Amino acid sequence: MIVRKKILIVEDNEINRMMLYGILSSDYQVLEAENGQEALSVLKQYEEQISLILLDIVMPVMDGYTFLSIVKKDPAYSSIPVIVTTQNDGESDEVAALSHGAADFVVKPYKAQIILHRVANIINLRETAAMINLVQYDRLTGLYSKEFFYRRAKELILAHPERSYDIICSDIENFKLINDVFGMPAGDRLLRGLADLYTTMVGNHGICGRFNADQFSCLLEHHWEYEDGAFIQATETINTLSSAKNVVMKWGIYSVEDRSISVEQMCDRALLAARSIKGRYGTYFAAYDDALRNKLLREQAITNGMESALARGQFEIYLQPKYRIKDDSLAGAEALVRWNHPQWGMQSPAEFIPLFEKSGFITKLDQFVWDRACAVVQSWDEKGYPPISVSVNVSRADIYNADIADILVKTVRKYRLPPSRLHLEITESAYTENPKQIIDTVGRLRELGFVIEMDDFGSGYSSLNMLNQMPLDILKLDMKFIQVETAKPVNQGILRFIMGLARWMNLSVVAEGVETRDQLVRLREIGCDYVQGYYFARPMPCTKFETLLRERGLASKAEESSSVRPLGKRRGQVILVADEDEEYRAEVRRMLEGRYQVAEAADGDAALSCMAGYEYKLAAVILSMTLANPDGLSVLEVLQREKAVWKIPVVATGPWDKLLEQQALQMGADDFAGKPHSQLSLLKRVQRAVGVNSSWERECALRDEAYRDYLTGLLNRRGLDYAVEALRKEDEPLAVYLFDLDNLKQINDQYGHVEGDQLLVQFSGLLRSHTRATDILARFGGDEFIVVIKQMGTQQIALKKGEDICRAVRESSFAKAIPATASAGVAVWNTEDPLDTILERADEALYRAKRENKGGCLLWRG
The missing domain is CATH 3.30.70.270 (Reverse transcriptase/Diguanylate cyclase domain)
Structure with missing residues (x-):
């Protein structure tokens, strides 16, 4: 619908108003006023919506000249054209009207065609002038556009x-x-x-x-x-x-x-x-001046050359090593981009990265870095090096790319890597720009398995509340922040607070820019997890980093045990042979010599203990279905239930029996080797199982970084959520305990945080010794621990188990050095209710225990 222009008729004579209304109403929306005072009220209501005013001069209350004077002085109305109407056609009246600001002058009686033409012409002139004015002048300030x-x-x-x-x-x-x-x-x-x-x-x-x-x-x-x-x-x-x-x-x-x-x-x-x-x-x-001119020309040359530089392979990635602080072992790398220009030489990223961010080219360059980083990691895997993760930068522009998740997933799949091998560094300042979109996008990437690092933490202004909402796995402390804070006395600064915050949030911490031994010692004192910086190594080409990787090694060494026969290594992998026949185990050991390390177990309990002890180091299990205590099928059932935590390929063995073979495969075995069989046949089956299930090795970094508490080695909250998914099919009730180390804050204050951390480690060890390998242990944050014990028959048994653990803490050797106790609450779970509900119940029981039975355990009874 076309909106008709509004015309205001200001006329005291009703007949004249009716005549003008009849002439104009077919083409315009007509408003009416009997005098100047009333017309001002109409103007106040409609303002610039009025396209023209037809104004009589002689009127009561307020005449036309007074009205004109007021209107033309008001900027809100002064641009509205006015046609004066009068019965006197004298030249003096026309001059007076025009001098007061009128746009035209018409004489009564009205002639319809003259009125229509003049109204249309003046409205068109006004609109044309307004358009010109709009183009020429800034509407807000009145300056030129x-x-x-x-x-x-x-x-x-x-x-x-x-x-x-x-x-x-x-x-x-x-x-x-x-x-x-x-x-x-x-x-x-x-x-x-x-x-x-x-x-x-x-x-x-x-x-x-x-x-x-x-x-x-x-x-x-x-x-x-x-x-x-x-x-x-x-x-x-x-x-x-x-x-x-x-x-x-x-x-x-x-x-x-x-x-x-x-x-x-x-x-x-x-x-x-x-x-x-x-x-x-x-x-x-x-x-x-010339300096700025040269800078401008330089920036233009960089921008002009960026596309061709990428096409011609002038960009390359450098890797800066990242070290685990507790043992100085090589733990990973950060991928950085360098531009090796044929004429200019090696270019500083500080010069070209800001220009690429401004132009949007940074998204192409980032994708190149992601691709090259994954290619390098795959080449290391193919050469048999232990698996490590590589961190890559994700720019602000990448976050706003709707396809970022698809791009990253396709990249890791292209090189047959799990997402956990690629850590995504997102700068702290990016989180403050559009928090909701950042949270949604990064949350999606984290759900896909990528490990998220907040880069440059300490350089921006993130609130603690916003930090709590961010989907994060690792905090990466800003270089300048490290240099300033580590220069302060130990009892000053906020580094220790940040470490406590990170532990409470189950985050690992990486400190970058470490340049001196004093900084390293300070970071080690407060419990930082990883470090990188010039003190250890500068960024280096991939070939040099590979040499470093080869020289220093990475994988955690296999735990020394009497059942492990170090008969040669293949990529640090361990094969568990679980068989009741000692002679058979010896044959398999000889067959695997020079290829793998071998661990042996003679019954089901020993096999489960061995799997719990080696965790991610096991490449495969050769499992006899005729084991005892428990039998092989029971061991397979445990593995199937615990596949969220243990994803170990299994080659089942046993007498040639179709039913037994079918049962083993249905229970999750990857292959079945009927006895008797040749050792060469068994070797091929093992190699095939390891090859098909080689994700155990590539998933090691994810579990280490994202699913495990850095201090105790227990599951963190994320790992707990992942592990309990396998519990949904449990028929027997479970006991869920919430343990709390009493007075840990006072212990930290009196004995120091190092002793406090040691107490946490010792308590986690005590929990391991009082639970089975199949139970789930997690550090919930700070001084709270969660234990999920399976096949808990009654509430009384569950309560007794909790009391036994609390008593063991009171009687432990570490409690003699530092007076330590633990209180606990326990709730029985049938897996139908959400885990959070059960934890709330256990927490309620724990709170009651700390109030009524400190150092003991109480049961939630509803």
Whole structure:
């Protein structure tokens, strides 16, 4: 529906109003008023929606001339055209009307065609003028618009070749903050005040324009040399405005010497000069000179060459080693990009990365780095090196790419790697820009199995509440933060607080930029997990890192045990032979010699204990179905239930029996070797099982980094959630315990955090010794531990087990050195209720135990 233009008729004679209404109502929406006072009320209601006013001069209450005088003085109404109507066609009346601001003059009686033509013409003229004005002038400030400023400046420069001109542009450093804190109206008032300042400053010696947001420009005749004083005074004047709060202005000047370039380029150069001093306290203006020109040309050359550089293979990745602080072992690497230009040589990322971020090319470069990092990791796997993870940077622009998850998943699948081998570093400042979108995107990546690191933690302004919402696995402390904090006395600074916060949130901590041994010692004292920096190694080419990897090694050594026969290694893997026949085990051991380490078990209990002890180091199990205590099928059942934690390929053995073979395969065995069989046949089956299930090795990093508590080695909350998924099919009730080490804060204060951490480690060891390998142990955060014990017959048995563990703590050797006790609450779980509900019940029982039976265990009874 077309909206008709509004016309206001101001006429005291009702018949005349009716005549005008009849002439105009078919083409316009007609509003009416009997006198000037009433017309002002109509104007106040509709303002600029009114396209034209037909005004009688002689009226009661307020005549036409008085009304005209009021309207033309008010900026809200002054642009509305007015046609004066009168019965007198004298020249003096027409002059009087036009002098008061009327656009036209008509005489009564009204002639319909004349009225319609004049109304239409004047409305068209007004709309055309308004469009021109809109194009020429900035609506908020009244200064020239950007395009019209360029045009007028060009005309002035060409018209006066004898005059010297300068282009002066300004930028407000913290304008976005002003809008965010004080609101858009305050920001608009500030911009209007700045426009007034420009107009006063330029006077009759030039022209002014507003470009966008807080950027202003003027063309000014050059009459004096510029000094700080003038710009300081201008900034002080701005800060006297009611809407201004600590406004910081930066000014850039371009002296118009080369008149062949466009005014747009001149303004760009002035703005470049202004931006070059952003963040420099006490510097108010900068002039565009050869240094800035060369910088501009350099940046343009970098931008022009980036696409071809990627196509020609000039970018390469360097790797900076990351070390585990507790034993100085090599634990991973961070992938960094370098540009090896054929003419310029090796380029600093600090020079080209900001330009790539600005241009958007950073997304292509990041994807290149992700691809090369995965290719390198795959090559290490193929050469038999132990598995490590590599961290890669994810830029802000990547986060806003709707396809980022698909791109990353396709990349790791291309190289047959689990997502956990690729750690994604997202800078802290990125989290503050659009928290919800960042949380949603990163949460999705974390669900897919990628390990998330918050990079440069300590350099930005993330609130603790926001940090608590972020989907994170690792905090990476900012280099400058490390250097400042480690220089403070041990009892000062906030590093220890950050470590405590990370432990409470089950996060690992990486410190980057470690350059001295003193920094390393300090970080080790407070329990930091990983470090990287020049003290250990600078970023290096992949070939050099591979040499380092080969020399130092990575994998945790297999636990020494009497049942392990170190008959040679293949990628550090261990094969468990669980068979009741000692001679058979010896034959298998000889067959595997030079290929794997071998662990042996003669019954089911020994097999389960061995699997729990070796955890992720087992490459495969050769499992006899005729084992005893328990039998092989029972062991398979445990493995099937615990596959969320133990994903170990199994080659089942036993007499040639179709039913037994079918049962073994249904219970999760990967293959079945009927006895008797040749050792070569068994070797092929083992190698096939290991090859098909080689994800055990690639998933090691994920479990180590993301599913395990860094201090105790128990599952963290994420690992607990993952492990309990396998419990949904449990028929027998489970006992869920929540243990709390009493008075740990006082112990930390009295004996120190190192002793407190040692107590946590010792308590976790005690829990292991009082539970089965198939039970689930997790550190819930701080001094709280969760234990899920299976096949718990009655509530009384569950309570007794909890009391036994609490008593064991009181009687332990470590409790003699440091008075330590543990309280516990227990709830019985049938797996139908959510785990969080059961934990709330156990927590309720724990709270009651700490109040009524401290150092003991109580049962939740509802």
